[in-house]
Amino acid sequence: MSKPNLISRRGVIRAAAAATAMFACPVIAKAKPRVVVVGGGAGGATAAKYLRHGSDAIDVTLIEANRRYVTPFTSNLYLGGLKPFETLSFGYEGVAAHGVGLVFDQVAAIDRANKEVRTAGGARLGYDRLVLSPGIDFRWDAVPGYSEAAAERMPHGYRGGAQFQLLKSQLDALGDGALIVIIAPPNPYRCPPAPYERASMMAHALKSRGVKNARIVILDAKDHFAMQTLFIDGWERHYPGMIEWQDPTIHGGIKAVDPKAMTVTTDFETHKAALVNVIPPQIAGRLGRDAGLADDSGFCPVDAGTMASLIDPAIHVIGDSATGGEFPKSGFAANNEGKIAAMIIRADLVGDRRMPVRFTNHCWSDLAPDDAIKNGARYTPQDGKIVMSDPYTSQLDESPQLRAKQAREAAGWYIGMTTDIFG
The missing domain is CATH 3.50.50.60 (FAD/NAD(P)-binding domain)
Known part of the structure; x- marks a missing residue:
């Protein structure tokens, strides 16, 4: 009889041991980059949605104090009796459907040193990037x-x-x-x-x-x-x-x-x-000021090409609190800024494509039913500032038919804009 093949047996034992060890040691997946968005208005809700749009590569959480957002834009039509109040109000179900985590709470503090947002309810959310869209606040004492x-x-x-x-x-x-x-x-x-x-x-x-x-x-x-x-x-x-x-x-x-x-x-x-x-003089929302992101103007300076804070580049400030040149403060502008911030963050964190940065703004104003005027322009970053080009505005001699058409444009824009933000 031949002797047992000890080498082969030992090899089998070693191979089995190696396989057991391999399966016993878990594979540690790399954690997704974390982005926290504070403020669920036209800028913040847009940024949160577009950070997740078509991709789950980033963990996105939106913190908002209220469960419904009432749009300031077109609220004057409610005053004029041309729109019911309910049509100004939107929930966040559509944003959540894109995979955005929702936290309905007040933000108590932003800890820039530790990259953490703390809420009044005790939550502590770490971030790799923070998108801050706190809206406006008022200089209450500016009107005696x-x-x-x-x-x-x-x-x-x-x-x-x-x-x-x-x-x-x-x-x-x-x-x-x-x-x-x-x-x-x-x-x-x-x-x-x-x-x-x-x-x-x-x-x-x-x-x-x-x-x-x-x-x-x-x-x-x-x-x-x-x-x-x-x-x-x-x-x-x-x-x-x-x-x-x-x-x-x-x-x-x-x-x-x-x-x-x-x-x-x-x-x-x-x-x-x-x-x-x-209507008092306005400044950046309290969270931007408390976080030390505002300058002497009361607003938060940003780089026009990225919407990143000039004080803390890990934070992108968008919407009415931001200041970076000639871009106006409007819902249309905030929606632009939210998309641009999302694009920049996705490019930086997960290598998504970065497109040239361009801004647009269009504004319609109703003088009466079927009589609306408008203005707008294009904007581009130049030397860190947002610079206006190709401005246009309505003319005095426009026909009633054109003014009525512009009123319909305004109504259509509102539906499209709110769908883009909250849909």
């Missing part, structure tokens, strides 16, 4: 006598659904001979034409109800405003003698507001009003 508490009697109506509804209820309660005072802010602020579209829609609402001899006085901090000639022409055609605009050379400055007496005192006179809409 005004405050956050005063906004419950003299609403700003510039953020949050409750403020829009309060302003609407006050407007609907006005009778014959009512005086409305609108205090318009200095630049920069959210949606430059909005205070003047608001005056148009307020006038339309009063005219539609048959309110007689009502007046709207706009006390402006600026000596001119966006599409001024077009607005004034529209006011003269639709609401003759009803809307008066005053620049600082006329009113001399706001000296005080008194919410209890409902008065606004300027250097020239004191207005006793039935409704006062105070």
